[in-house]
Amino acid sequence: RLQESGPGHVKPSETLSLTCTVSGGSISSTNYYWGWIRQPPGKGLQWIGIIYYGGSTSYNPSLKSRVTMSVDQSNNQYSLRLTSVTAADTAVYYCASRGSEGHFDYWGQGALVTVSS
């Protein structure tokens, strides 16, 4: 239902870009927000942000200055951009749908992004 795609390797100071393709449902659904969550190797889950199909967003305050999320309704996709990456941004990045109760009910399989020179 959700599938992440994008480069698996990014150099320090560059921009990480990922796309999540939604299948089996419409990204324009009024019932859902669309989110990104990441997990550094061996560590816990960190919420990055969410976006509504109309474009409204909410970001993790600790990442807000570097994060941009966008929606492409025509392709049923949404995207994440994280600028000025460092090794600390190395993680598995998950896209997930947020249901009406605030829970993340469907998750992508995850995409490992490694930041190194």
Next chain:
Amino acid sequence: SYEITQPLSVSVALGQTARITCGGTNIGNRYVHWYQQRPGQAPLLVMYRDSKGPSGIPERFSGSNSGNTATLTISGAQAGDEADYYCQVWDSSTAVFGRGTKLTVL
């Protein structure tokens, strides 16, 4: 920012009941959601809105939330339940995850 406390690890004997807690100030006033993550897999929602089980989740999983503690209870623990479990709440417009609890089934 809102802080959540989870025990690092919980152990349970096969077939017994495991209880995993998620602590926070007046967490009972918030909806708590729970995720199971097996090694190498994406998280799986196992409980939402404190005590609602998604379709396909065994009824052995149950949840409660009151005061300063939310609890995920797994009755009749099976080997396949061995995983990391994360609780999650919303603090204003920010999602907050607990640090996770590793459940070991002995």
